[in-house]
Amino acid sequence: MESLPTVTLMPHHSARLRHGHPWLYANEVKMSAALKQLPAGSLVWVQSSEGYNLGTAIFNPHSLIVGRLVSRQKIATLDEGFFAGKLRRALELRQAWFKEPYFRLIHAEADGLPGVIIDLYGTVVVVQLNTAGMSVFSDSLLAALTLVLSPTAVLLRNDSAARESEGLEREVILAQGKIPPQIEVRENGAVFLVDLQEGQKTGWFYDQRENRRRIGHLARGGRVLDVFCYLGGFGIEALVAGAESATLVDRSESALAAAVQSAERSQVAARCSVSRGEGFEVMAAMIEAKQRFDLVVVDPPAFVKSKKHLAVGLKAYSKMTEAAAELVTPGGYLLAASCSHNVSPDAFAEAVSRGLSRAERSGRILFTAGADYDHPVHPHLPESAYLKAICLVLD
DSSP, X not given: OTTSOEEEBOTTOOHHHHTTOOEEEGGXXXXXXXXXXXXXXXXXXXXXXXXXXXXXXXXXXXXXXXXXXXXXXXXXXXXXXXHHHHHHHHHHHHHTTOSSSEEEEEEGGGGTOTTEEEEEETTEEEEEEOSHHHHHTHHHHHHHHHHHHOOSEEEEEEOOGGGGGGTOOOEEEEEESOOOSSEEEEETTEEEEEOTTTSSTTSSOGGGHHHHHHHHHHHTTSEEEEESOTTTHHHHHHHHTXXXXXXXXXXXXXXXXXXXXXXXXXXXXXXXXXXXXXXXXXXXXXXXXXXXXXEEEEOOSOSOSSGGGHHHHHHHHHHHHHHHHHTEEEEEEEEEEEOOTTSOHHHHHHHHHHHHXXXXXXXXXXXXXXXXXXXXXXXXXXXXXXXXXXEEEEO
């Protein structure tokens, strides 16, 4: 235990960590030659300049975030028992909300495992490791998964861009078992066919589950437009909830093909149609054709992938909202969403407001929301509250 290297913070840089923040930045650390030589992912003991103990962190001298706390105590290693404890606690929290094993089990720092994403698809587990430390201890994590969950298959979707800042390669590895080309996800009465190895992120977006359920209530008897639909989550669940029709829009041919299969599996294919193309272009054509819908959902990929793209991205969200609002019938509904963690809730709300003004539409906000309960937020990492959704009824 005493052999852990000690990382000492610069004077007057310990308050944030003492109050609960889990990250150490490179400019906060007294970086010695010995620390610079530590392998990425090493465990270190963190102290303030006054000798105050702050906890054990995984350390990466080559990253802007050089340390990520994993415990407020001194621990020698992250073994199977450490990970099993985290997994059991996370599973207990999710099982209080979800009856079936289709949810995010681990949401990185919020569940005490920095940079780790774990999603459950029945007995199949998809893992994403975005930090060097968790990659170093991946064998212990996988052993704990077997102990706690006994999965039939484990897929490592280590292909996130976040790995590059940690000096890690992108890769997709089947660590255990076999995975079919498509796997079923059951959600809010609908069935979706998901490609875990080639689909976006870890295959499915559990974060919008509750928002899809809410939209289903508003869609009953109405015509729905689901833009940037991916696998048609909003549109298909609206049909299952009783919508008259749904049009799904996405640029991906393979995503739309899977959406059609999902509509068939959910027994709503007769009321479902698809339109392949860029979301903005398809909406412009629909406006020109004077098409209107009772409910429009615009849930695009991140427009702001870094802070330098903030201004351009906010303009895109405003333009998106303007086009979507023009397609909503009087008295109809609009849901606009952003998954850009660099966009604050206030900034997104302002962009949506500008879009409504340009469309010369007014209305009322019915609800604002973030991700569902299986995506908890670390109280000292507000940027981890990445998802923002605003639902309005338009006059």
